[in-house]
Amino acid sequence: MGLKESLAKLSMITIKRGEVLFKEGVPSNGAMFFLFEGQLDIYKHIDGKHSKLRSILPGEFFGEMAIINNSPRAASIVTVSEYAKLGIINRGSFVKMSQESPEFLFLLLKRVIERLYETDSKIRAIKKREDDEKKGITASSSEPEEAPPPSADDIPMIPVEGLTDDPTEEDIPRV
Template sequence: MTEIEHKNFPKGDFIFRDGESGELAFVIKEGAVNIVKEINGKETILGSIGKGAMFGEMALIDNKPRMASARSADNNTVLIVISREVFKKRLEKSDPFIQGVLHILAEKVRSLSAKKKGQP
């Protein structure tokens, strides 16, 4: 994979699914993405993000499965694709303090999400 790759997603296409391992993060160049989760058998939109937003990075920070699915919300969503290798190289160049903060934040988000679902 080159340093920067772009991918197009038609409206409704999944970018990734809940529970998958995460090898890529994304930045929205054009369009919008819905972050969705199946709750009681129904797809629920947890949030919508637009141009300039990054998503999918948590799985690259903590090497855990995706917590939700991401689905294209516009007719032509264009994403900048960031591979695990590129993400890791960039993260390794950052201040160790920032690296630690990112790991703590990822743990807290996952912990809060698990508590909301009623898991320990």
């Protein structure tokens, strides 16, 4: 069985614009996700400010640290498109996908390594910009300023506990 077939078996959730899937620092529920439709943004507290690290686009996995070591969430995830359709990957479905689709682990590992480099670079740039601002240095950049993130404190997290890996017919994506 290939990766597309494995993804088609995932339980699905749909979340609306402005909803927070999870918040940085909260205990993990042991689930990672695959984005089928929509766009999500990743925010992280850096030096007391919410900073956008990057966007998650369709076809991406995220939240894998929850599967590997059940650690608290490393960042907050907010829906920025009208809606986002996500597949839920719990530990059982992760193991099954790994066995049925060896390319899944390779793609996941490759993407995790790429994101580590991207995130490290982004955090360094944010800290440098803040240090420069403290010193009174104004950086000339063609990169637009990040918009402030939505207030995550006022938006409830999406409950994914208790969901199963048994999709209904309408949950199966046409990938």
